[in-house]
Amino acid sequence: MFDDLDQRLIAELRADARLPALTLSRRLGVSRGTIQNRIARLRRDKVILGFTVRLGDAVEGNAIRAVTMIEIRSGDTRSVIAALKRLPEVAALHSTHGRWDLVASLVASDLSALDQALAAIRQVPGVSASETTILMTPV
Numbered sequence: 001m002f003d004d005l006d007q008r009l010i011a012e013l014r015a016d017a018r019l020p021a022l023t024l025s026r027r028l029g030v031s032r033g034t035i036q037n038r039i040a041r042l043r044r045d046k047v048i049l050g051f052t053v054r055l056g057d058a059v060e061g062n063a064i065r066a067v068t069m070i071e072i073r074s075g076d077t078r079s080v081i082a083a084l085k086r087l088p089e090v091a092a093l094h095s096t097h098g099r100w101d102l103v104a105s106l107v108a109s110d111l112s113a114l115d116q117a118l119a120a121i122r123q124v125p126g127v128s129a130s131e132t133t134i135l136m137t138p139v
Contacts (some may be wrong), residue, residue, distance in 0.1 A: 009033070010042070010048075013048070017052065019052040021035045021036050037103065063107050063108065063113045064107070064109070065105070065107060066106040066108070066132050067106070068104045068106055068131070068133075069102070069119065069131045070084075070102040070104060070130045071127070072101040072127060072128065072129075073126050077126075079126055080102070084121065084124065085120070087116035089106045089108045089113065090105070091105045091106065092104070092105040105120075106132075
């Protein structure tokens with residue numbers, strides 16, 4: 001599926017998605033056109049879904065982070081996922097196997113905002129149960 005160049009290109013973009021094609025071409029030892037074509041193909045094939053910004057601790061240092069496990073009533077999965085993706089506090093959403101159907105990574109500005117987000121999650125039609133763990137100090 002991916003060759004060595006694709007893997008190295010993706011690694012460079014993960015580290016800094018704003019690197020210019022010329023810089024990428026020099027680092028990877030290929031032409032600028034090759035880099036542009038590879039990125040275009042990776043986007044077209046939905047390998048690269050987009051580019052994002054990672055904020056430093058000075059901005060997000062006081063954010064409250066949590067992980068919420070969610071159980072969904074049978075048949076409601078698509079509508080629940082769509083509703084959860086619209087909540088600004090949901091930073092990531094993953095399907096799982098086991099007791100819980102989904103795991104949501106949450107980022108809130110403070111405990112009150114987290115509480116409101118959790119209330120919104122519980123009110124989504126199709127959510128039958130949830131359990132949240134607030135993340136403390138990274139180790």
